Amino acid sequence: MERKDVSCDVLVIGAGLAGMAASLFALEKGLVTAQAGLPGETLFASSVLDLMAVTPIEEGRLWEDPFAAIAAEIAQNPAHPYAKVARKDIEAAFGAFTGFLAQAGMPYAGRDGRNVEILTPVGTSKRTYRVPESMWKAVLAMEEKAPCLIVDFEGLKGFSARQIAETQKADWPGLRFVRLDFPGMTGDLYVEKMAFALEGESVRQALAEAVRPHIGDAAYVAFPAVLGHYRPGKVFAEMERLLGVGIFEIPTMPPGVTGLRLKAAFEEGLAGKGLKSLFQKLVLGCRVEEDGSFLFSMGRNAEEFTVRAKAAILASGRFFGKGLKAERELVREAVFGLPVEQPKGRAAWHQKDMFDQAGHPINRAGIVTDARLRPLGADGLPAFPNLYAAGSILAGQDWIRMKCGAGTALATAYAAVNDIAAG
Amino acid sequence: MSRKPKRIETQALIIGAGVTGAGIARDLTLRGVSCVLAEKRDVNAGASGGNHGLLHSGARYVASDMEAATECREEGALLKRLAPHCVDDAGGLFVAVEGDDERYVADFPAMCARCGIEAAALEPARARELEPALSGRLIAAYKVPDASVDPFMLSLDNIADAGERGMVFLANARAAAFTVKDGRIVSTLLFDDETGEETEVVADQVINASGAWAGIVARLAGLDVDLVYSKGTLLVTQDRIADMVINRLRKATDADILVPGGTVSILGTTSVTVEDPEDCRPTIPEVDHIIEEGAAMVPVLETTRYIRAYAGVRPLFGKLASASSQDEDGGRGIGRGFALLDHARDGVVNFATITGGKLTTYRLMAEKAADLVCEKLGVAAPCLTRETPLPSHAGGKWTEPGLAPRTWLARRDPKDALLCECEMVSKGVVDELLASMPRHKSGPALLSLGLRSRIGKGPCQGGFCSLRVCAHLYDRQALYGDAGIEEIRAFLGGRWRGVSPILWGFPLMQAEFQEALHCGLMGLELHNHKSRKGGA
Numbered sequence: 001m002e003r004k005d006v007s008c009d010v011l012v013i014g015a016g017l018a019g020m021a022a023s024l025f026a027l028e029k030g031l032v033t034a035q036a037g038l039p040g041e042t043l044f045a046s047s048v049l050d051l052m053a054v055t056p057i058e059e060g061r062l063w064e065d066p067f068a069a070i071a072a073e074i075a076q077n078p079a080h081p082y083a084k085v086a087r088k089d090i091e092a093a094f095g096a097f098t099g100f101l102a103q104a105g106m107p108y109a110g111r112d113g114r115n116v117e118i119l120t121p122v123g124t125s126k127r128t129y130r131v132p133e134s135m136w137k138a139v140l141a142m143e144e145k146a147p148c149l150i151v152d153f154e155g156l157k158g159f160s161a162r163q164i165a166e167t168q169k170a171d172w173p174g175l176r177f178v179r180l181d182f183p184g185m186t187g188d189l190y191v192e193k194m195a196f197a198l199e200g201e202s203v204r205q206a207l208a209e210a211v212r213p214h215i216g217d218a219a220y221v222a223f224p225a226v227l228g229h230y231r232p233g234k235v236f237a238e239m240e241r242l243l244g245v246g247i248f249e250i251p252t253m254p255p256g257v258t259g260l261r262l263k264a265a266f267e268e269g270l271a272g273k274g275l276k277s278l279f280q281k282l283v284l285g286c287r288v289e290e291d292g293s294f295l296f297s298m299g300r301n302a303e304e305f306t307v308r309a310k311a312a313i314l315a316s317g318r319f320f321g322k323g324l325k326a327e328r329e330l331v332r333e334a335v336f337g338l339p340v341e342q343p344k345g346r347a348a349w350h351q352k353d354m355f356d357q358a359g360h361p362i363n364r365a366g367i368v369t370d371a372r373l374r375p376l377g378a379d380g381l382p383a384f385p386n387l388y389a390a391g392s393i394l395a396g397q398d399w400i401r402m403k404c405g406a407g408t409a410l411a412t413a414y415a416a417v418n419d420i421a422a423g
Numbered sequence: 424m425s426r427k428p429k430r431i432e433t434q435a436l437i438i439g440a441g442v443t444g445a446g447i448a449r450d451l452t453l454r455g456v457s458c459v460l461a462e463k464r465d466v467n468a469g470a471s472g473g474n475h476g477l478l479h480s481g482a483r484y485v486a487s488d489m490e491a492a493t494e495c496r497e498e499g500a501l502l503k504r505l506a507p508h509c510v511d512d513a514g515g516l517f518v519a520v521e522g523d524d525e526r527y528v529a530d531f532p533a534m535c536a537r538c539g540i541e542a543a544a545l546e547p548a549r550a551r552e553l554e555p556a557l558s559g560r561l562i563a564a565y566k567v568p569d570a571s572v573d574p575f576m577l578s579l580d581n582i583a584d585a586g587e588r589g590m591v592f593l594a595n596a597r598a599a600a601f602t603v604k605d606g607r608i609v610s611t612l613l614f615d616d617e618t619g620e621e622t623e624v625v626a627d628q629v630i631n632a633s634g635a636w637a638g639i640v641a642r643l644a645g646l647d648v649d650l651v652y653s654k655g656t657l658l659v660t661q662d663r664i665a666d667m668v669i670n671r672l673r674k675a676t677d678a679d680i681l682v683p684g685g686t687v688s689i690l691g692t693t694s695v696t697v698e699d700p701e702d703c704r705p706t707i708p709e710v711d712h713i714i715e716e717g718a719a720m721v722p723v724l725e726t727t728r729y730i731r732a733y734a735g736v737r738p739l740f741g742k743l744a745s746a747s748s749q750d751e752d753g754g755r756g757i758g759r760g761f762a763l764l765d766h767a768r769d770g771v772v773n774f775a776t777i778t779g780g781k782l783t784t785y786r787l788m789a790e791k792a793a794d795l796v797c798e799k800l801g802v803a804a805p806c807l808t809r810e811t812p813l814p815s816h817a818g819g820k821w822t823e824p825g826l827a828p829r830t831w832l833a834r835r836d837p838k839d840a841l842l843c844e845c846e847m848v849s850k851g852v853v854d855e856l857l858a859s860m861p862r863h864k865s866g867p868a869l870l871s872l873g874l875r876s877r878i879g880k881g882p883c884q885g886g887f888c889s890l891r892v893c894a895h896l897y898d899r900q901a902l903y904g905d906a907g908i909e910e911i912r913a914f915l916g917g918r919w920r921g922v923s924p925i926l927w928g929f930p931l932m933q934a935e936f937q938e939a940l941h942c943g944l945m946g947l948e949l950h951n952h953k954s955r956k957g958g959a
Contacts (some may be wrong), residue, residue, distance in 0.1 A: 042937070057856050060949050120945045122890065122907060157840050158887070160894035167905045177721075179898075187837030253890060254940060319932040320939070326927045328711070347707045350926055350934075354919035355948045357910055362931075363938070400943040 003370050006276055006307045008034040010420055011296060013283055013335060014315035014323065015039035018391025018409035020266045021093070022305040022313045024100055025417040027273040034276035034307055036283060036298060038314065039263055046251040047258035049094070049108065050399075051129035051407035052082070053115050057398060066115050066129055066407070079396030082404070084310045084371055085411040093414035094407075098130055100405070104265035105233050109136035117142055119250050121159050123167025127403060132258070134227060134236045137248035141220040147174035149218035150250070151211055153182040155189040158253040159224045178214045195229040195257040204235065208242035215245060225249040225258050232261055278307070283335050292386060311420045314338075314367070314375065314412065316393055323393045324366070331365055333393075338375045338383055341368050341395040359401040366395035373416045386423075388416035428612065428621035431591065433459045435796050436611055436626035438598045439633035440639055441471035442574055445581035446789030446808070447632055447796075452588035453811060454797055454804035459615050459624050460590060462845050463597030465874055469634045471782065472874075473703060473735020475657060475682045475689055477668060478502060478510060478570040479783040482517060482542060483675055485534035486527070491760050492538040495783045502786065503570060506813040508820075509577045513683050515569025515668035516550055517542070520719055521560045523673050531672060537566070542567050554665045554857065556721045569668035571682050574782055575661035575874065579819030583859075594871075596622060599627075601629070603641045605772050608644060617867075628796045629774045635738040637778040645784045646769050648776050649741035650697070653736055656705040657691030658713055658925070661882060662727040664688040664721060671720050678716035685824025690717045690724060705732035710924040728929055730882055731921035740779040761788045765795060773799065818859035821876040827852050842895055843888035844882020850895055852876060857901055868901055869893060869914040885918045886937040908950045915941065927936060 008031075012022045014035035026033040042087040051066035055073040063069035067087055074083045082090070091112075098108040110116060110130040117125045125142065141148050150161035161177035170173050182189055183206035185199065197203045211221060221243055228235030240247050251258055271277060278298060283298040289308070296307040316323030316335060324340060325332045330344045341348055342365035349362035367375045367389045370382055377383035390412040392399050399405035435451055437444045440462030448460045458738050462468065503510050510898045519528045535542035542565040550564035557564075580590055599614035599621075608629050613622040631640045631648075641648040641915035663683055671679030691708045710732050718725040740762035761780030766772075777792040790806045795806065820826055828847035831839060839851040857868075858874050869892060872878055878892060879885035889911050896902040902910065915937075926934050943946045 044939075050943075054949070062949070122893070122911065122945050122947075123905070124908065124946050124950060126944060155838065155840060157842060158891040158894050160897045162900075163894050163897035163902075163907055166897055166903055167907060169904065188840045251944065253887065254944075261848075319935045326931045330929045346927065350923050352704070352923070354916050354923075355942075357948065359948075360938070362926075363935070400938050401948065403943070405939075405943065 003305045005305050006034050006241070006278070008032045008276060008307065010034075010417075011036065011294065011307050011309035011312045012315060013037060013312060014321065014391070015279055016042055016315065016317050016321055016391065016409070017045065017406055018315035018317070018413050020270070020287075021097055021388055021410045022315050022413035022417060023270055023275050025093070025096060025271065025414050026212060026271070026420070027275060028096065029417055029421040030415070031421060032276075034278055034309065035270075036278040036281045036307070038282070039267070039279055042263045042266070043259040044254040045259040045262055046254070046256070047132050047262050048118065048126070048129040048135065048175050048251070049246050049406035050403040051090070051094070051115070053127040053403035055402055059400040060357055062127055064115055065113060067113060073402065077396060080413050081397055081408050084373055085415045089414055089418070090407065090411045093410040095132065096414070097410050100269055101265055104269035105231060106261055106265045107133045107233060109133050119168070121164070121224070121250060121252055123164040129407065130135065132232070132249070133219060134225070134232060134249040135251075137220055137246045138222065138250065140246070141222075141248065142172070143383055144219075145172045145174060146219040147217045148176070148220045149214055149216070150177045150220060150222040151176060152177065152179050152224060153189055154179055155185070155187055156191070156194075157188070157222060164250065166284040176218065181209045183210065186269070191224070191226050191252055191257045192229065192260060194226040198226060198228055198235050199231055201238070204238055204242060207367065208239065211243060215243065218245060220246045220248060222248050222250055224252045225256055226252070229257055229260055230264055261319070286336065294386070311388065312415065313416050314389045314393060315391045315409070318366070318392045321392070331362070333367060336375070336383065336387070337346040337397070338367055339378050340365055346395075359398045363398045364396060368395050372419045373412055385419075388419065390416050428623045430623045430625065431459055431624045432779055433457050434589070434626065434800060435459075435628045435630060436624045437630045437632055438460060439469075439631070440578065440582065440592065440594070441469050441632065441634050441635070442467065442578045442581070442785040442793070443471070443634070443777060443780065443788050444632035445578040445585070446785045447630060447777075447792050448585035448590045448623055449581040450789045450793035450806060450808050451796065452585045452590050452800055453807040454793065456797065456802055458585070458590050460582065460585070460592045461596040461624065462592070462594050462597060463616070463636075465594045465871055466582065467575055467874070469636065469700070470735040470737050471574050471578060471634070473657075473733055474574060474655070474782055475680060476571050476574055476684055477682045477782070477828050478572040479781065480515060480567040480569045481538055481540045482515070482535055482567040483670060483680075484570070485531070485538050485540065486674060488760065489538055491784075492540065494760075494787060495781065496540050497569065498500060498784045498787050499570065501809065502572065502783070505808075505811070506577065506580070508815045509573050509580065509813070511571045511683060511685070513570055513667045515567045515670060516545070516554060517567060517670045518550060518557060518561055518720060519560055519672040523562065523671070524585040525562075527673055531565060535565075540567060544633065554667060554669060554742060556664050556723050557669070558720055560948055563672060565672065569670070571640045571668060571684060572782065574828040575822040576819045577785075579822065580816050580857060580874065583816035583818050584814055593622065596631075598640055598643060603644055603771060606770050608771060616819050627773060630792055630796060631774070631776040632778075632792065634778060635736040637776050639700075641766070641776055644766070644771050644774055646766055646771065648764065648778065651696060651739040651741050652700050652779065653737040653739050654695045654697045654703055655692035656708060656709040656713065656732055656734040658732050659730045660685070660688045660690065660724075661730050661790070661932060662687065664723060664727065669720060678713040679720065681717065683720055687730065698875055700736045700738070703734040703736045704920055705734045706926050707924045711914050729925045731884060731918070731931075732924045733921045736930065763788075763791050763795060765850060781928050786950060817855060818875065821848070821852055821856060824877055827877060842891040843878045843881065845888070846877035848876050848878050848888070853857045853895060854899065857899065866895055867910060867913050869910045870887045870917060879914065879918055883933070884922050885914055886933065886940065889914045908947065911941075912947055912950070
């Protein structure tokens with residue numbers, strides 16, 4: 001079999017949000033960039049971009065100003081990865097990232113320096129920083145508590161418009177709901193198929209006709225997130241035009257279309273920028289060459305080719321992303337065997353109560369780095385001069401409870417790439 | 424506060440809807456006695472729901488307790504005949520591995536014969552043909568008539584059968600106070616801890632069948648029941664490891680039984696004396712110990728994937744204890760027999776307690792308790808449960824693994840979507856269950872559905888299906904307002920008790936993903952209804 005050995009300035013390991021952001025930023029710096037990993041995790045993304053909303057999590061304190069929340073968190077917890085990235089770099093990272101997604105057909109909206117709230121599929125509200133444009137009017141509708149119609153579909157499991165309206169009704173009595181048949185589909189509905197179908201004009205028209213009689217006084221109409229897969233911007237604009245009122249999407253249970261859209265946008269957009277994509281390939285082994293560059297052995301199971309890289313960014317995620325592996329008593333880092341800061345022994349990993357306000361200690365475990373985001377070895381010094389870590393694998397944060405996942409991913413990827421480009 | 428409690432009059436009040444209470448209810452109604460079955464939570468909330476589901480041949484007790492062994496043999500055979508739909512007559516093996524006590528192995532067949540239990544010797548190689556998962560270090564094997572039984576189906580069917588003859592079942596009805604006058608309980612106050620609703624039951628006879636809570640209930644009448652609480656922890660594997668029940672051939676100790684439970688296997692158990700019957704969480708050290716011990720018999724248990732752990736608290740009646748051996752071994756020295764206490768002797772004439780015992784002998788326990796009640800009531804009708812088959816009932820059948828998938832496949836209704844994809848429980852099944860469930864005014868609907876079906880019992884442990892079922896409950900107008908948030912929190916919180924001790928490898932990845940879904944996206948951790956009613 002023909003081997004395609006690769007040579008690059010930077011190998012990004014991991015294909016979640018942090019990995020995608022690292023590749024984007026590296027390409028924009030003119031670095032020759034390769035990226036490996038399984039883009040599975042992205043498929044589960046809701047596609048909203050959190051920056052920071054809750055700290056201290058023990059108190060469940062919600063913040064409007066994410067940068068004030070970051071400052072408060074760092075003051076209390078200097079180990080948080082945000083302590084290593086300046087505010088201007090965080091803002092620049094968001095700007096570059098959403099700018100790229102807009103070009104790839106997935107524009108974002110938000111307010112500089114302010115968090116916003118959207119509806120979730122169980123009817124709770126979620127505080128976040130940037131949302132796809134298709135969800136922006138959820139923010140407005142919720143602020144105005146405007147009369148609003150939520151549409152759901154017979155056969156779409158786990159999404160009940162009645163549930164959302166009921167859950168919100170004490171605060172938002174103007175929410176109404178209607179259940180419709182999705183044009184041309186019966187039985188169990190799958191969001192991917194629905195989204196694809198809505199890329200066709202006739203299905204959009206049929207849907208608009210079915211919705212129209214129920215609009216009444218509604219200022220907005222909400223749909224589960226199925227408005228288009230590859231061309232969501234167009235589907236969204238067309239539906240809005242056909243209905244004559246503002247519309248917005250509510251995320252569905254994962255895996256949803258929102259994750260598919262992100263994946264498609266990344267893969268197309270990054271390829272267009274010259275990414276050497278090695279998706280579906282894993283790092284099997286690594287050695288350091290005489291000049292200090294890495295020589296990675298790559299493949300699915302056995303070595304298929306090598307990658308020579310002057311630097312690498314470890315953005316392999318946590319347990320679900322397979323960057324961290326939990327044995328019965330010990331957590332290990334999967335690629336380099338880096339030391340993992342962790343609570344000692346399994347009994348200390350989780351709280352007795354699943355929803356314990358303090359969060360689970362294991363979710364703060366991870367890789368410790370120097371100020372330049374280079375992972376530390378057992379001796380407390382950078383394990384390699386040219387290895388960086390970005391995203392959720394970093395220790396000192398609980399991205400799920402703090403609502404800082406996307407922000408941590410973008411900020412640390414941005415800072416790591418800057419350091420590589422400067423060196 | 425001063426709402427007037429609802430008042431019910433009946434011949435017999437049974438406290439506790441475990442399998443014993445359910446059995447008593449059926450036994451009494453078959454004799455024409457009216458009764459009320461009051462349960463503080465829901466069916467099988469105690470030890471009846473936290474056990475192996477093992478229908479003992481009796482062979483496990485041949486060395487320690489001949490009487491219990493003989494009772495198990497008789498009752499096991501009866502149940503296989505009268506309630507075959509609740510039983511998986513898988514057969515059982517007793518196996519010894521290198522290092523096990525060879526004296527015990529040698530004495531085993533004679534001890535079984537003494538209790539009338541068939542035990543056929545098998546060559547170790549033959550045993551491994553039957554069960555390839557067995558250790559290569561086997562030194563002896565015997566085949567016995569063990570089986571597994573679905574304790575939820577058993578209780579639900581007993582309750583449903585009694586219900587058809589007029590028995591009234593009250594869930595979420597904790598016995599909170601007795602009014603005792605002249606040595607008689609003249610009325611019992613039941614309290615709904617969810618809603619604060621009170622019900623007064625005026626009964627001629629009161630039977631305390633509250634299992635590990637029997638001491639607490641007896642104390643309401645000023646009486647002492649001397650119980651030792653023995654916690655047993657069990658582990659559920661993702662796959663069925665063995666077809667038959669596999670017992671370690673040695674003096675009964677920890678983690679020496681692997682029981683098939685439909686599509687899974689259940690490994691256990693430990694025996695740890697605890698102070699409080701509410702203290703029944705499986706712990707990490709227990710889980711690790713169970714795996715280590717179980718792997719000696721079935722090596723794949725070391726590496727197989729587990730779905731969850733659970734625990735139950737066995738009520739062991741202290742007076743049956745051989746006084747010296749209690750503390751050393753978590754109560755294993757105490758007999759597994761049952762105790763029927765007529766409190767007339769203690770000065771409360773219409774009150775009795777039945778506790779201890781085993782799942783396998785529940786029918787016998789119910790018979791003895793019902794005999795006492797009938798004697799006091801002056802009812803001459805004989806016990807019929809020894810001959811009358813237990814009918815299968817719509818409300819009980821959905822606990823069986825495989826039934827919901829088969830039904831769904833057979834119906835082929837495109838609108839009948841699967842809400843629980845792991846265990847293939849569809850909307851139609853949920854709707855049937857909703858119709859068959861006792862009416863709760865508030866009450867946790869998701870938990871009740873979970874108890875009556877396989878929902879949440881598969882590999883996702885409720886992570887997805889709790890959300891889908893909750894959405895469906897809103898669509899069916901079984902939930903209103905923001906009640907769904909607490910429903911999901913309570914359901915997932917309950918599953919967490921079982922999942923948290925096994926979080927490494929794949930289950931940890933899954934737990935992290937679910938945390939991202941439930942907390943990251945939905946923010947359920949921020950909706951903390953601290954000030955729930957009910958207090959304490």
